[in-house]
Amino acid sequence: MNPRRRPRQVVAVFDGRTHHVAWCRGFQDGLPVFGWGEAPSTLLTRSQLREAGLRPAGQDPVALLVFRHHRPYARETVAELFSTVRAALKRIPTPAQQAALGRALAARRVCRECGRDVGYCVPTSTRQCWDCFDLDHRTALGEVA
């Protein structure tokens, strides 16, 4: 249902320490639904929290943001809204974690056939670079002796 068509009603959103009294467009799954640009400023989506250097920290969503994109094919999008009061600071990986991540990403770039680091992630299905894949296929087709 288009959130703009819903009658607006007053709701109190509890987000940890504070109660927000705001106009919402109804309820879905027991959570107040806000339209685009209508949610209280202390309620953010996951990506908005990430941009602000925060993370949900295991909290359940306190409200929903429902909106439609401008493009005609785009469906209604529902985003969970989290409280900034209950959010925690984004975790910063330790040097060891960053090194492990670097090694894992490097391993994804190595072809299992020629053993080169090809500079892009090889497909997980073949683990081959495109040169080796191409050669294998042409060999299978009898194009190369």
Ligand SMILES: [Zn+2]
């Ligand atoms: Zn290769």
